[in-house]
Amino acid sequence: MEQTRFTDSDGVAWSVREDGADDPRALTADVPPGTTWLRFESDLEVRRLWHYPDDWRGLSPIQLESLLDRASTVIARFRPAMHTGARGSATLDPQRPAPAQVPSTANGLNESPVDQSRRDKK
DSSP states (O other), rough: EEEEEEOOTTTOEEOOOOOOOOSSGGGGGGSOTTOOEEEEESEEEEEESSSOOGGGOOOHHHHHHHHHHHHHHEEEOOOOEEEEOOOOOOEEETTSSOOOOOOOOOTTTOOHHHHHHHTTOO
């Protein structure tokens, strides 16, 4: 199975290959035999593009990224959340969800909108 590798403008490394319904790893019960697509795969996700040029192997990284932008995500891989251990060092905890992001306020402090409204009433 021939594949091409490229790095997109965000610095994400991708491998690209033609995949199809005849491949036992494709898991495509809903796709007729003989159907093919381009499979874009990175550490973070897998994307599928149904309609692509026959000469995709000769495309530049910029052209491959253009195809990638048209592809649909079929698998999104999430990295485990980091948390601080007992000694203050960061460790991975696959059972613990990532902390919620709190938007920054205009004054540069990380206050929740509730805290901001209470302060404005004083």
